[in-house]
Amino acid sequence: MKSIQYQLKLVEDNDEKCDCNHSPSTPSFGKVGFLVSNSGSLQNVGNDAIVVYDTVTTNLGGGYDKSTGVFTAPVEGLYYFSWTVLAFAxxxxxxxxxxxxxxxxxxxxxxxxxxxxxxxxxxxxxQMKKNDKASIRVHSGGLYMIGDKWSTFSGYKI
Known part of the structure; x- marks a missing residue:
């Protein structure tokens, strides 16, 4: 019974479509996660600008867009996000x-x-709904963030 309930949940999470190949990288199996960083440092970034992390290490589920810096939840669920900034002296x-x-x-x-x-x-x-968006934005004082994997943004579906 639990197996049938699990399969029904997977179908519901994937807009009522079955993943007949049972691909482990599809969001229908709930595996969503990303780790991104900057290839170079960022300087004098304007207030409320999105910090675009251009180096993708992991992007399971395809939710992170390195051209915009925005993560879009491919499925509804509880997500954990973390980010680290290294400011220049x-x-x-x-x-x-x-x-x-x-x-x-x-x-x-x-x-x-x-x-x-x-x-x-x-x-x-x-808690995110499908297609909700998360991003790191400059609050104020976007003077100098060191890149080269010192500053990162990551997240995953719990």
């Missing part, structure tokens, strides 16, 4: 996580007056 790079343009968490990477780089991390757990 003497600079800052403040960010926030937005869900459909609503701020849900902020990250303060401030190294103003400090002679070394300053890291900062943040995470959030969000």
């Amino acid at each position: 003497g600079k800052s790079f403040y960010t926030q996580l937005k869900l459909n343009d609503i701020v849900v968490a902020k990250n303060h990477a401030g190294a103003t007056g400090i002679a070394t780089h300053m890291p900062s991390s943040q995470s959030a757990v969000l």
